[in-house]
Amino acid sequence: MRTLERPFPGTDTALNILAACLLLISFAMLSRRRTQRLVTLLAWQGMVLFVSTLLVAHSSGRVEMYYSAALTLLLKVIVLPLILHYLINRLGAQWDTETLVNIPAVMLAGLVLVIFAFGLAQPVSVLATTITRHTLGIALAVILLSFLMMITRRKAITQVIGFLAMENGLFFAATSTTYGMPMIIELGIALDVLVGVFILGIFFFQIREQFDSLDLHHLEALKED
């Protein structure tokens, strides 16, 4: 293991605990059916990311990681959840209806995915030199679990939440393997996510206008017969 610039007692353990929290939150998101609770969980996920980035920044002594952490706090903990809460209130979409597959089955599938992700991450994390390399499996698992959530929900707004959670997983993967992406790329992604949420918000209003509902099965007719 490479020597750290400023050894910080217990950083390793703290990061592992944070990673575990991230995974737990992902499972919690899979099991929740209230949309607002999902947004809260998303904000928590952002919070965990913020803390872990801060820890990594401190232990590696990289200045740009502090910026990255600040960006995470601002965007993922404050701005995006606010926008989503506003959207949910305006659209009256507090409840997700039935999931497509029942929740216990989804949780089981999630378990299988986590094992799969750890199996995949094993050879990669051996190569990585960062302090957080053992958490790559968790990051991968978060990505896959969020994807699973997107598949099993049928409200448009939960799809967006799943998408954002997936982005969180990617971000965590980046910090855990390479001390984050170059700043310019990170800024680009942050902007993309923000703009994406805005555009999707506009779409929601349009979809509701058209169908009086946000349920995705209205979009299934590909042609007007």
Add this chain to the structure above:
Amino acid sequence: MNTANALATAATTTLPLRMALTWVLAILALGVAGLARPNSIRLVARTLFAVGALACLGLAVLALGFLLRSQTPEVLILPLGLPDLPFHVRLDTLSAFFLLVLGLVGAGISSFSAGYFRAGEGTAPGLMGLHYHVFLASMGLVMLANDAYLFMVAWETMALSSFFLVVTQHRRGEIRKAGFLYLLMAHLGALCILFCFGLLHGGHWQFTFDAMRAARLAPAAASWTFVLALAGFGAKAGLVPFHVWLPEAHPAAPSPVSAMMSGLMLSTAAYGMVRVTFDLLQGRFWQWGLAMLAVGLFSALYGAIFAGVQTDMKRLLAYSSIENMGIVFSALGLALLFASSNMPLLAALALTAALIHTLNHALFKSLLFLATGSVMHATRQRSLGKLGGLIGRMPWVAGLALLGTLAIAGLPPLNGFVSEWLLLQSFLFTASLPHAFINMLVPLGAAVLALTLALAAYVMVKFYGIVFLGQPRESSLLEAHDANWVERAGLGWLGLACLLIGIMPQLALRLAAPVTAGLVGASVSLDGAFGWIAPVAAQQAAYNGLVLFVGILAIFGVTFLLVRLLAHGRLRRAAAWDCGYRWQTPRMQDSAEGFGQPIRHIFGPFFRMRRHLPAPEDPAPRYEVVIEDRLWRLFYAPLGRAVDWLADAVGVLQSGRLSIYLLFSFATLLLLLVFVL
């Protein structure tokens, strides 16, 4: 193969190349300038097109100077293009020759267009001018490109801008359909060319032409590259079986555009083929030459036969373009055959024939297309069955079209004869090839070529006779008016060039000599004195256009004088084509269908015919014959059905449910992860 010239160090000065780029940019700027006042005919047509003609002329003069004077390749890297992938340009003798064709013919077409476009015809003139000039400039860039990126960008720009020109009158359904067919075939061809470049770099992933020239491909890869190039450029040139778009797209476009597409765009296909096979692949296997020869000859015959049975004058010319491009490609194939058998002199002869025929075809085909434009403006007709007798009403157009007709029919002393004669000469010297099998086959090819040329002449007799001779078949034709002087200038320019190359073929040979010297390492000898050209040996065959021209003029003059002297005062005027039978009406004249009838009978197996013959006691008799291309049924219909079937099969995946779509990407992601890690 001689590649010393191709790899020669770049010239220190790049002035001609910079000037060529400037001219191309100037043409582009003219198109953009038209957008200032897009609805003004005065600005766009009368002014910009006229200036465009001058720019084309400048390009032609530049290319001419390069071919005659410096001849050393010049390269330049533009500060333009994708990041880390700047565009490379190069001016060598091959591109200069084709730029000369572009400039010469473009000048004629542009000056004709200055008088041609009228208000209220389809798209706004400014937009049309933009597409037109982008089309011209992109063809110039195709010839200057020295890497696959710039080549493909220019090639696709050419296809797209010409597509917009084809669908100028997009409110008519059949024109939209023709445009779509054209776009489809253009993209299929471009895809083949793209794959061809994908193979050409030979594993180095360097896409400049210099790197491709240096890469020695394995025989199998080289052969695949050749096949892809033949398919790609063949689709653009209209070789069978990719010819179907030509007879649809050319009639749909306005006449100057048809002239550009047929005269110039098909030439870029020939350019691309020469560039890839002779320059980049360095023509290595005789089998390639044989394949190209076969495809070219078949296309030539096919085009000539189908041109014979057309009743629409622009479709007839489109099929004739297929025939001419077939001739060019067969000449290229022959050159490849010789070059790969180490016979550089004969290869140079065949290549010269191909180059000069490309130039000639560009000249006379655009002349004829422009003439049909004048006829259409004057009469609002393009069906041959409703024209006739226009020589009296449109003497200028008729006279200049006659020049083009004689040239395309391959009659001396015009330019068509020169290239066809050179090609036949190179066919006749094939007995010395090292492969006995080909020695037997090639004379057969010469016979097919001779048949094609004869048929082409027949087709042109039909074209000219039905449109300009005889009596008007409709009363409205009596009000037909001649082209205005600007249009005449354009037609006259092209006609003059046809005549000049016919009378002084040594000029064209001198222009082609540096090109063939660079590509196959030899050039046709020009040592004949007093304008005699003898490509191989003077005792075997020699030709002098000027002597022939003077001879023909003398015989004509003497006959004229004799008739005037001997038959003076016994002049009697009668209706044309009445065969001495007084009560013949214009409707009884020989028709386009009548002209085509022998061909329909002799070459019956080529066509699918549906005929409606009137019954003897029918009070309103109607004769109708619809000719269809068998290839539609044999090749394209099964292809279409296969695509439909495939689309249906894939459509099963498309349920419309978002979760299913997400599941697909999820499964793909998992699979890829497993596969990669």
